[in-house]
Amino acid sequence: MTATIAESTRLTGQMLIAGKLVTGTGQEIRGFDPANGTLLDPGYRYGDEANVDAACAAAAEAFGPYRATTSEQRARFLESIAANLETIAAPLIARAVAESGLPEARITGEVGRTTGQLRLFAAILREGSWTGARIDPALPDRKPLPRPDIRQRAIPLGPVAVFGASNFPLAFSVAGGDTASALAAGCPVVVKAHDAHPGTSELVARAITDAVTAEGLHPGTFSLLFGSGPGLGTALVTDPRIKAVGFTGSRSGGLALVAAAAGRPEPIPVYAEMSSVNPVFLLDGALATRGGDLGRAFVGSLTMGSGQFCTNPGLVIAVDGPGLDAFVAAARDALSQSSATPMLTPAIAKSYASGVDALSAEADLVERGADSDNPVACRPALFSTDAPTFAGSEVLQGEVFGSSSIIVRCADVDEMSTVAAGLEGQLTATVHADDTDLDAARALLPTLETKAGRILFNGWPTGVEVGYAMVHGGPFPATSDSRTTSVGGRAIERFLRPVAYQDVPKALLPSAIADGNPDGSWRRIDGELTRD
Amino acid sequence: MTATIAESTRLTGQMLIAGKLVTGTGQEIRGFDPANGTLLDPGYRYGDEANVDAACAAAAEAFGPYRATTSEQRARFLESIAANLETIAAPLIARAVAESGLPEARITGEVGRTTGQLRLFAAILREGSWTGARIDPALPDRKPLPRPDIRQRAIPLGPVAVFGASNFPLAFSVAGGDTASALAAGCPVVVKAHDAHPGTSELVARAITDAVTAEGLHPGTFSLLFGSGPGLGTALVTDPRIKAVGFTGSRSGGLALVAAAAGRPEPIPVYAEMSSVNPVFLLDGALATRGGDLGRAFVGSLTMGSGQFCTNPGLVIAVDGPGLDAFVAAARDALSQSSATPMLTPAIAKSYASGVDALSAEADLVERGADSDNPVACRPALFSTDAPTFAGSEVLQGEVFGSSSIIVRCADVDEMSTVAAGLEGQLTATVHADDTDLDAARALLPTLETKAGRILFNGWPTGVEVGYAMVHGGPFPATSDSRTTSVGGRAIERFLRPVAYQDVPKALLPSAIADGNPDGSWRRIDGELTRD
Known part of the structure; x- marks a missing residue:
């Protein structure tokens, strides 16, 4: 077992695009240990637009099969990622401590927070309300016109670009809240790693990729890229296959992504969590x-x-x-x-x-x-x-x-x-x-x-609980979109949109809105919440 | 009674800014009867930036007291608007038919649809789930750290700009779905009337203003402006006090508003429903x-x-x-x-x-x-x-x-x-x-x-039911924001954002998230829906 972990945590310095290790061709960066000022092996070379294209093409290809998975399948996938992170916890914590200069106890807690939020979204998927199921039954005798049968459920937006944050190398990074909530929603994810912790990013990306493989998912469900924000980051945000962006970082960085996205022909949601003096x-x-x-x-x-x-x-x-x-x-x-x-x-x-x-x-x-x-x-x-x-x-x-x-x-x-x-x-x-x-x-x-x-x-703002009721968001410039939260259960809603099904044949209805409530979830029928 | 209605439906050709009739100083427009090619009295002159400023200042001032109203108060306000529209139904229908060339039966139906959606949002306010109440109770004995008490509810975004549509002079115009859902959420509304039906717009604006007065609300809760899209419309969308925009119209018009909003220092949601070939x-x-x-x-x-x-x-x-x-x-x-x-x-x-x-x-x-x-x-x-x-x-x-x-x-x-x-x-x-x-x-x-x-x-897309499950929205370019709907119960969510309350003293908690559930609404406690 130890040998396996050592093997699986040997860093390659490569990107992971749809399950494949890919060496970048651009500038080389390295992890930096702020405690002693040393640069860490291995080097990581930036990717380029061809790598962005490959990751987005794979994500677009994965979107259909990934969103067709059941809530239970995605819950198991998230749990599999959490278990993989726990398996490599010791080397992962060591690397994250070295790359961040943060105390081991803090990083250990952050691993727990990261696996905890993956499991929170697994629980949310199983509970089922995330689909927002609503049914307005037909009223064939209504005058002057009969009412058709109308049902609503949420579907995922499409491939999501996630930008890792510097200050939480685990909880707001490669398998952090943005990735967990997007994957829960049914969106493939392309992460741009933060330069401050490339080794940690690679380890986490491999934990995710291993879970993709183990759960039999399309390899394009997840990719990890290295690159500069203005270069590779802009290319990612402006790729037409990307349908939403999650970012945690500086005000200037967030606003640059908002501006880049505003230049797209198709507007997309940009969830940038930026600046706050609290x-x-x-x-x-x-x-x-x-x-x-x-x-x-x-x-x-x-x-x-x-x-x-x-x-x-x-x-x-x-x-x-x-x-x-x-x-x-x-x-x-x-x-x-x-x-x-x-x-x-x-x-x-x-x-x-x-x-x-x-x-x-x-x-x-x-x-x-x-x-x-x-x-x-x-x-x-x-x-x-x-x-x-x-x-x-x-x-x-x-x-x-x-x-x-x-x-x-x-x-x-x-x-x-x-x-x-x-x-x-x-x-x-x-x-x-x-x-x-x-x-x-x-x-x-x-x-x-x-x-x-x-x-x-009568408390202090540092320390953000991961739960159903948390809001980590707020009016501009705290975020670019105050309607949502990047921490807690409601984060899944950022990556969903509603679709109405009118008089769709029963044989074709998704289970969330099928007759007889096969998923056993809460649904709003004629405006009333019920599990019937 | 007839005298009163005749009085109350005599058109003035003026804007209505925070309850006051204001004559514009710009270009004059008139209603046009497409059935016989005649221009209709009175003339309406465009407003200018000073009128936008006055309406937005009043809306900003109204926001505090208006959002402090109870759900029940806002429900009664919406019902009061609906009743006022029914009181003036005959002259309103006559004017809307004249200004649109649409058949009387269609316009009569549209009045019913408009009052129906006002009452739908009244019902949604009383039902209470719109607040999205969530409570994660404190866990004082949790290790390694106790969990604080965290509660979440939705609050309104702030003043909303609504652009009337040409093709539904009632249901997608001054008191249409955007206005109804924004007012329900607790947002003051500033409407830019569509040039195609100025008289209908004035009549409806007065019905709303009368309801504002009758319900004792702040006069800035509602204003109606006339003006061009590129001029007054842009000034309205870029006013820093406006926090969201609702628009139904052409692709070019919608994209112009999206672009104008993108130029603001503070990004805001723009809900533009634009182009679709269905x-x-x-x-x-x-x-x-x-x-x-x-x-x-x-x-x-x-x-x-x-x-x-x-x-x-x-x-x-x-x-x-x-x-x-x-x-x-x-x-x-x-x-x-x-x-x-x-x-x-x-x-x-x-x-x-x-x-x-x-x-x-x-x-x-x-x-x-x-x-x-x-x-x-x-x-x-x-x-x-x-x-x-x-x-x-x-x-x-x-x-x-x-x-x-x-x-x-x-x-x-x-x-x-x-x-x-x-x-x-x-x-x-x-x-x-x-x-x-x-x-x-x-x-x-x-x-x-x-x-x-x-x-x-096995039906036809024309005809959009107003109900809980309807989605009138979709991916770009059908709309600028596919995460929402402009018709049906979920439209209220477009004008809300979540706020978390951590360890807030019980005496200060809003009723939606207070102990003992005084509103009797569905709430999510530790992730489970309950009315307890």
């Missing part, structure tokens, strides 16, 4: 009773994973006073004791450093964490400013990816509301409130609903 | 047993309403043989006896005539209907061609809005499948099949699913 509102009662505790806990959330979370708390908003002073004092103290941990890549570390420099020019420095000899380390930074200065500065309102945050000191509750109303769209908005803050929180809530995809109380 | 497949068994009947029924569907339906059967595909000959003979006979009925506007009639000329150059004429002295009449036209000619011609594959259709004679079933596979996206695809055709239909069905939003058997 405002945290500290209300007076909470600050008065536990300002110091909040300050310490805040720094824990801020510095975790070198602040490389979409949901990192980059903005704190509170009314000036002794409670906020206690918060700041505790945060300063905790920050001064924090260590500089490595960031994912030299480019991210450089971008963080210049982002902090820009903030330094416009806000007051509260404290920085310890420095480090490691040139890619993230030295945490906390700033403060007043509400008018914040409102007047695009720099202060923008995201700095990493452990950087700004405290906005407001003169009163009205000013805090004004800051809230002026915010861009966010993935999350957090409120710390005690019982005495309920009225203030109630007044703030409608604004936060229009600003964020997730509103949380 | 292929009809005649299978061998059906042709053999009832080719002649099908030919006659086809002409009925083709010529109804001068062919001015999005779902008009513009394409017939069948295998050559005696059955198809019988179909063509009967269709020719029926067509030769059909009369030329007026089209909606001179521009539409001119576009139809040039479309038919273009087809004449590339396909064989089968038959034309009777000519007419009325310069805006639609003289029906039926062409035929072979599959290779059809496949090679963009002209033959394009939509000609009006009573024009092409029969594609295929050599065999394989060639028919090839034609199907080469089609663009469609609103509908129709199959005429007998029991002996089941295998052929089964083989065709997967292709049709990827091409159309609605698949119907």
